[in-house]
Amino acid sequence: MTRKGPEGLLISPIRHGTVIDHITAGQALNVLRILGITGTTSEEVSVATNVASGRVGKKDIVKIENRELRKEEVDRIALIAPDATINIIREYAVVEKKGVEHPRELLGVVRCPNPGCITNTAEPARSRFIVVRNGLRCHYCDWLISKEIAEHIL
Template structure:
């Protein structure tokens, strides 16, 4: 078995997330709320060669699909990722991804004086002000965060 085959072994049912920027596979799992305790078989490949991206990460999750909301959240850290839903070893659905216009709860406002960091009932709510480059604005204090800050937070 070659290295390549080892890395891309097919899954029967689940989700394959490809073209993740190198080093961000763990962040993708975080966005999906997967930490290993759920029992899913997860294959995580980091820094493999890619024609398009030079280096990329791949995540394969057996027995779990990804919904539209989750796919959209993944665009925040992996804007060019592809998400394929697998059934009986075949791709049954390619998720269409769109940067969400509102991101609720996932992120933290970096402004320590923001109400969301100071009241247990005030949950974060970011609005997308630019998709590329990614810029999100806290809808309470208007602090703007970029893609790197999002990745850092998710990791």
């Protein structure tokens, strides 16, 4: 999926869409998974991994043409790439640039790993997780997700 543009640029500019920059190195493919982008969807996507970056050492970059991310999508990205910046592009220009927000609570974003949790029953409550210092805590059963958060994102 990586393309080389002119002058050795890793990724060529896009006309309309979203550039997600400063993704934690190694998380680009999880970002795509969170956004529901797979090899069979039609988006034109460019990915650069392990790009040198003064700020975080190495970073990943994802560019998605003709798609502007919604807030819930950005919230999901924050879980695995807390330093990411979201750039909305129109006519090759950045019209909006924002850091990911760090919500205190996540509704319907993460699946509780506890099979007995009320959110995993036949008539499930909507999942609700509180963001705590060492991970995410289920509002209903107190289950703590402290690593591999990407595996639990709905």
